[in-house]
Amino acid sequence: MQAKIIDGEKISKIIKKEIYNKVKSRISLGKRAPGLASILVGDDPASKIYVQEKYRLCRSIGFFFKLYDFPNDTNEITLLKLIDHLNKDEKIDGIFISLPLPKKINPIRISEKIRPDKDIDGLHPYNIGLLCQRTPKLKPCTSQGVITLLKRYRIKLIGLNSVVVGASNHVGRPMILELLSKGCTTTIVHRFTTDLVYHIKHADLLVVAIGKPNFVPGSWIKPGAIVIDVGINYMKEGEVVGDVCYKEAIKIAGWITPVPGGVGPMTTMMLMKNTLHACEVHY
Numbered sequence: 001m002q003a004k005i006i007d008g009e010k011i012s013k014i015i016k017k018e019i020y021n022k023v024k025s026r027i028s029l030g031k032r033a034p035g036l037a038s039i040l041v042g043d044d045p046a047s048k049i050y051v052q053e054k055y056r057l058c059r060s061i062g063f064f065f066k067l068y069d070f071p072n073d074t075n076e077i078t079l080l081k082l083i084d085h086l087n088k089d090e091k092i093d094g095i096f097i098s099l100p101l102p103k104k105i106n107p108i109r110i111s112e113k114i115r116p117d118k119d120i121d122g123l124h125p126y127n128i129g130l131l132c133q134r135t136p137k138l139k140p141c142t143s144q145g146v147i148t149l150l151k152r153y154r155i156k157l158i159g160l161n162s163v164v165v166g167a168s169n170h171v172g173r174p175m176i177l178e179l180l181s182k183g184c185t186t187t188i189v190h191r192f193t194t195d196l197v198y199h200i201k202h203a204d205l206l207v208v209a210i211g212k213p214n215f216v217p218g219s220w221i222k223p224g225a226i227v228i229d230v231g232i233n234y235m236k237e238g239e240v241v242g243d244v245c246y247k248e249a250i251k252i253a254g255w256i257t258p259v260p261g262g263v264g265p266m267t268t269m270m271l272m273k274n275t276l277h278a279c280e281v282h283y
């Protein structure tokens with residue numbers, strides 16, 4: 001059996017076009033373009049790449065984009081003041097803060113300072129709370145990207161045994177909430193799970209988000225399962241690989257997302273979609 005490919009690059013391009021058209025019609029009605037402010041602190045390489053990608057994307061879909069680039073030793077007060085300013089800035093609909101932040105800065109205090117209706121990463125406790133109660137407004141980008149991919153491929157989720165590997169605040173936990181609201185029976189496994197392999201082997205839908213290259217071998221995958229690989233690992237050789245051993249998994253799974261070209265481009269596009277949403281609410 002050869003798994004069918006879930007092409008995130010392709011779907012993200014379709015969504016990009018949809019966003020572009022909506023921006024164009026806003027402009028033709030005399031409304032302003034959506035505005036995104038991006039805050040980068042320090043020199044995390046993944047964050048740098050992500051910021052460049054967002055900049056290119058904003059230009060090509062007609063968003064207003066502003067980048068704030070701070071050195072590693074920036075203090076919390078400087079950031080809190082900037083957020084306060086951006087919260088009031090009428091040109092800015094979405095505020096994005098690249099994670100991880102330097103160790104000295106408390107990420108919770110920073111995220112909580114963002115006005116919830118400008119929290120395009122969907123990670124403010126208010127937005128997570130709404131997602132938890134099934135009345136979401138702005139949703140976290142990666143899990144939203146995964147759900148959008150499954151929907152566009154018309155993959156049915158009701159009643160599936162879903163297993164999410166990794167319990168992070170920004171991916172694993174919101175992913176579980178999304179899958180639960182789609183009717184999956186949800187399991188989350190993490191570093192203290194006693195029999196990780198047992199759970200993974202029973203997954204009809206497997207989402208892996210731990211950031212460990214090729215962590216899941218083909219032999220752990222249930223034949224015909226839907227495999228969603230969230231990991232983006234940069235190898236020394238310059239190669240980019242996922243958390244799942246793609247070569248092996250593709251022979252056993254029913255559906256699979258590649259890396260690169262799977263979940264990654266969807267995460268970025270959902271940030272744009274959230275920015276447009278925030279803008280439509282604002283004006």
Ligand SMILES: Nc1nc(=O)c2c([nH]1)NC[C@@H]1CN(c3ccc(C(=O)N[C@@H](CCC(=O)O)C(=O)O)cc3)C=[N+]21
Nearest residue numbers: 046047050097098099100121240260261262264265267
């Ligand atoms: N608050 C916050 N939210 C984030 O969502 C966030 C963040 N901080 N900090 C940095 C990481 C990194 N990140 C990526 C998203 C997409 C690709 C992506 O699309 N990658 C390409 C491959 C890129 C390549 O080949 O170099 C792909 O998967 O096809 C990469 C990295 C979001 N992040």
